[in-house]
Amino acid sequence: MRTTVGIIGAGPAGLLLARLLHTAGIASVVLEGRDRGHVEGRQRAGILEQGTVDVLRAAGAGERLDREGLRHDGIELRFARRRHRVDFPGLTGGRSVWVYAQTEVCKDLIALQLAEGGPLLFEAPALAVEDAATDRPRVRFRQGGTEDVLECDYVVGCDGFWGVARRAVPAGSARVFERTYPYGWLGILADAPPSHHELVYARHDRGFALLSMRSPSVSRLYLQVPEGTDAGEWADEEIWDELTRRFETGDGWTLERGPVTQKSVTPMRSYVHEPMRHGRLFLAGDAAHIVPPTGAKGLNLAVGDVVTFARALVHERDTGSATLLDAYSATCLRRVWQAERFSYDMTGLLHRAPGATPFEDRIQLARLERIASCRAAETDLAEAYTGFPFG
Secondary structure (H helix, E strand, O other): OEOOEEEEOOOHHHHHHHHHHHHOOOOEEEEOOOOHHHHHHOOOOOEEEHHHHHHHHHOOOOHHHHHHOEEEOEEEEEEOOEEEEEEHHHHHOOOOEEEOOHHHHHHHHHHHHHHHOOOEEOOOOEEEEEOOOOOOOEEEEEEOOEEEEEEOOEEEEOOOOOOHHHHOOOHHHOEEEEEEEEEEEEEEEEOOOOOOOOEEEEOOOOOOEEEEEEEOOEEEEEEEEEOOOOHHHOOHHHHHHHHHHHOOOOOOOOOOOOOEEEEEEEEEEEEEEEOOEEOOEEEOHHHOEEOOHHHOOHHHHHHHHHHHHHHHHHHHHHHOOOHHHHOHHHHHHHHHHHHHHHHHHHHHHHOOOOOOOHHHHHHHHHHHHHHHHOHHHHHHHHHHHHOOOOO
């Protein structure tokens, strides 16, 4: 089998890249190790930046997003039993974010790919990327018990941190930057209407809490818990009681409760792999970088990567110049490091570290007071949250 671009991974990054290449008239093949039901069912990020929404619309994947997605024009910060709303459009010249789950993005892009695009092979795990440093890279994969080879001009690894693409980069030619955090997020899905129409980020002496949603009838909520916590250690009522404490305000606000349908713990880490290219192998999304979820950046960073690659490949085809392809890693990393910085700052602003001192608690509160009282500080948060420019 031969194609122009071999794409490993049918998450939102791989699927969107296939769509962008299709609309540009460039052939691709997508290899995905899991079945379609798994890809369309795995719960991940739910916040789409303005730029991500614009890209999906331009690619023809915005119809259901516009119909069912929840536009949010701000977030609420809570601290010291106070509430402060950050107005995104008013601070950024009109930008907003949308609540639309990654599962729904994947469903939309899969439907488009199967109806209009190139081959999308499920249950076809990539086994290795070979000859990446040559002009004829290959992806060995397995489908139906038989091993096969996909020959390409380029390979894009959208297969996550544990995928084969990142492992194909020689260790001596890469540098890794990472940080792990001594806490995680205990997350629940609940059949309860959201208690607020926008996301609520709460800093509390007992730890961070986040109020989010998946739909007008389904809430998504998170609690900061110690690293290594087992979700089964928490009874449902314990979770609701702790959320109520951490979201408490001085104005009588109440938290809606309901049956918990899903419960899990997400570890927290920051990770960057440099460079994001080796020969004709390009890394995108979690294969190259991971951010703590506090800044809602993971999915949106992956979109920025594949938009950058697609633009660069079209530029090469149209002009004969590989300048933009050669700049792929540096271009993406400028945006990646700003998102890493923002996610790190938001995490430190809102989470209480184990053993935090009263001085450190007061510094957190002072930083939140600064955002609530200074338009410049508030604008910096709003601009970062709604998204850094692509490219």
